[in-house]
Amino acid sequence: MEKYLPILRSSPFFKGLNDNEILSILHCVNATVISKERDSYIFRAGDSTELMGLAASGCVLVIQEDLWGHRNILSKCHAGDFFGEPYAARPGAVLNISVVADEDCEIIFLNVQRLLVTCPTACEHHQKLIRNLVSVLANKILILNDKITHVGKRTTRDKLLSYLSAESIRHSSLSFDIPFDRQQLADYLCIDRAAMSTEISKLQKEGFIKTNRNHFELIACNDTDLQTNK
The missing domain is CATH 2.60.120.10 (Jelly Rolls)
Known part of the structure; x- marks a missing residue:
């Protein structure tokens, strides 16, 4: 031992x-x-x-x-x-x-x-x-309790943003790695992988996030921006 x-x-x-x-x-x-x-x-x-x-x-x-x-x-x-x-x-x-x-x-x-x-x-x-x-x-x-918070959100986008925001806080950084691959992340958030991939692409195009595999970078924005792009 x-x-x-x-x-x-x-x-x-x-x-x-x-x-x-x-x-x-x-x-x-x-x-x-x-x-x-x-x-x-x-x-x-x-x-x-x-x-x-x-x-x-x-x-x-x-x-x-x-x-x-x-x-x-x-x-x-x-x-x-x-x-x-x-x-x-x-x-x-x-x-x-x-x-x-x-x-x-x-x-x-x-x-x-x-x-x-x-x-x-x-x-x-x-x-x-x-x-x-x-x-x-x-x-x-x-x-x-964190997982319940994320999966309790109404939409795929909201679940993703809730999870990524929590990970950012946990790492004390806007740039961080998550422990899951894409299929595992979908399974963790109880969402369809294809729908999740679509939302990730939208979030990148809209300038909320940057991502490469399991690395994410969040782009700070205000609440009105999020509401506008939903």
Whole structure:
């Protein structure tokens, strides 16, 4: 596990813990490592689990999909990010999401239930870890709240502008990269890819944005300009 320490140190779950404490915790929660190839499933909807995952390398998509293959992307997790923790923290909870490798990756599984009972080794850092877990869960709620804000908009244009504006604020810059390719962005915003591409082209022609693949630059304008061009 020592080779994963650089990633683990940067994870909010291990905030405030030194290397020895992190390694002790990994032992406490029965940490295991698996490798997954791109497009393979890590969790499937309908399963239950006591394990939450941490992306040690690569990235994964947290998705919902129906029987006809329609995909709704809830979030994208990069190295250092967690997934599955709300389900792992509630015994017997059935997953209504799936987690799929977006590229070849390594996943560290942690048994959350070991955190929610008295630590068998009475480690002093146990309470720190629980506080960090609460923080991780709270951040996940905020991420989902952002998605609800975007998809709650009435039009494809409004959804795009809501998402791009939020990303600009998050990066503290009008120029930024987004974590999705075009199909993934359409799946995340719950819109048709062709309709989305049309709106992106319109926004470029109207001078609101510049874009190249997953890089966007927003051109500042006032609200009346936006209303005029709708």
